[in-house]
Amino acid sequence: MSRTHTPVLLCVLTVCITSLVLAGTDEAQSDDECADLNNYTFLEYRQQRGKVQVQYLLLTRRNMDCAERFRHESLSETQQPPTNFNISRPTKVIIHGFRITGSRPTWVRLLARTLLEAQDVNVLVVDWIYGASFAYNQVVENYKEAALQISVLINQLQEHGCKLQSFHFIGISLGAHVAGFVGTLFEGKIGRITGLDVAGPLFKGADTYDRLDPSDALFVEAIHTDSDYFGISISVGHVDFFLNGGKDQTGCARSRFSSVFSYVLCDHMRAIYVYMSALNGSCPLVGVPCFSYEDFLQGRCLTCDAFNGKCPTIGLSENSGISISPLPKEQKLFLLTTSSSPFCTHQILLQVEVSPLDKSAEVEVTLVTENQGTEQKLPLRKDTTVYSVVMSHPFALCEINSMKIKNTGNRFYRQGDIHVKSVCLSEIPSQSREEPLCVNNIDIRRGAPWSHDFVQVCDSS
Structure with a gap:
């Protein structure tokens, strides 16, 4: 100070x-x-x-x-x-x-x-x-x-x-x-x-x-x-x-x-x-x-x-x-914490790999559980293809029902399609017994949101 x-x-x-x-x-x-x-x-x-x-x-x-x-x-x-x-x-x-x-x-x-x-x-x-x-x-x-x-x-x-x-x-x-x-x-x-x-x-x-x-x-x-x-x-x-x-x-x-x-x-x-x-x-x-x-x-x-x-x-x-x-x-x-008691949240690691871009871009990733969504905007640069960010989500990884991705790039010029080689979700601190959720080879077009449903059950043990 x-x-x-x-x-x-x-x-x-x-x-x-x-x-x-x-x-x-x-x-x-x-x-x-x-x-x-x-x-x-x-x-x-x-x-x-x-x-x-x-x-x-x-x-x-x-x-x-x-x-x-x-x-x-x-x-x-x-x-x-x-x-x-x-x-x-x-x-x-x-x-x-x-x-x-x-x-x-x-x-x-x-x-x-x-x-x-x-x-x-x-x-x-x-x-x-x-x-x-x-x-x-x-x-x-x-x-x-x-x-x-x-x-x-x-x-x-x-x-x-x-x-x-x-x-x-x-x-x-x-x-x-x-x-x-x-x-x-x-x-x-x-x-x-x-x-x-x-x-x-x-x-x-x-x-x-x-x-x-x-x-x-x-x-x-x-x-x-x-x-x-x-x-x-x-x-x-x-x-x-x-x-x-x-x-x-x-x-x-x-x-x-x-x-x-x-x-x-x-x-x-x-x-x-x-x-x-x-x-x-x-x-x-x-x-x-x-x-x-x-x-x-x-x-x-x-x-x-x-x-x-x-x-x-x-x-x-x-x-x-x-x-x-x-x-x-x-x-x-x-x-990370929430805004009210009990303040607990689940820390979800979002990892995205994209093909090289000609222009900077942006995608918005939404995790959905029981109709509750958590959004995360991810700026994409021309010089980087791999991105990682920790999100706060009110539910555990095994309770995520679906994931949505939108191309939200600059509206003042035509944003091309974004090819996502892979997008993976995992919970931190990581548990060795828990495999990340991954989806591969996705084309995200502007104005055409992509979504994927997960079918999974939480381990009661």
Whole structure:
């Protein structure tokens, strides 16, 4: 990112990321009622100027709908009522990012509930804020204080028998760097850190001591969805999932007439909702290792041989399903998603070989399943005869009923026939047992679309 864009971006951050903020103090609510994320008034913000305030909300399967305010003293045998925290269970620690208002985002409780539905664990929501600062850069300068306070609690929990390996930190945006610094303080012995669209501004060029990196936990993963604005564009974990290239997400508005909220935050927030969807386990979100998104889209990365054939997945499986040792570092993984939950799609590799052309041309390939079609335009050049592109299709390869091809070349001059030597479809990551669907020797005339029906049955095994 250029230096000229930084002040503008920080200004936008200050104005727009209100939904990612959770503020808190210990005095806001009594202990005899459900604890909640605090929403300071402006005067209350001013009273906290220059101070980092941290509180902890505990949710378990015993109190999923009524959060308990949690302190170290909560583990005392004399504490009444007794805490729901179970030392023998793993603990998920959710750390939000920067915010400047008192809104209470619904996604915090949704994420906590989804975690509890997936596993019987303790969920600690870290509710933190830096004074009355309305400037992102001032909060960044003081985020380590929040990490220090969190580390004190972790130390106290260790004294009661909790193991560092049992902690899984889930940091959102700036919260991912807070989690990373907690990991640094414990010399990387924390079990796991998940960064959800890790904050980028003021961190991309930072030393690893000051930002999330693979040394901060036994396993560090990151999900990137807005790396061209609020998120970070570099790899920061053992594995980094770049959804749709990590920048523009499907379904997020790209019009100047769209609201500031939807334009600025949709990409950034997508990481949270994709992660929650993955926790539900309704369909796998699988990353394919590749050098770049462009290489991935051009079909140059088809397998997960680097992981002994088993691709990493987003979710709660140990080390994202990675079994190789030692673990990789800063491994980029790419995958396509849809615009809504459960976000899963099938990645279909389209490979086309044509006879040499006298003029540039274009064909449109449509995959059809149950009357749902996915279109892909493929520009053809005079100097190239073989083309590959990865398409997103809502159904598996074995469920594709038909394929259509149209000659959609330039309307201002007569486009000649296009001879297609072969067109093949295969699903990635590729399965060795699955043969590609291929059709050979096709003549595509302008104004005369070609179609071919497939008769196939999915293997139930």
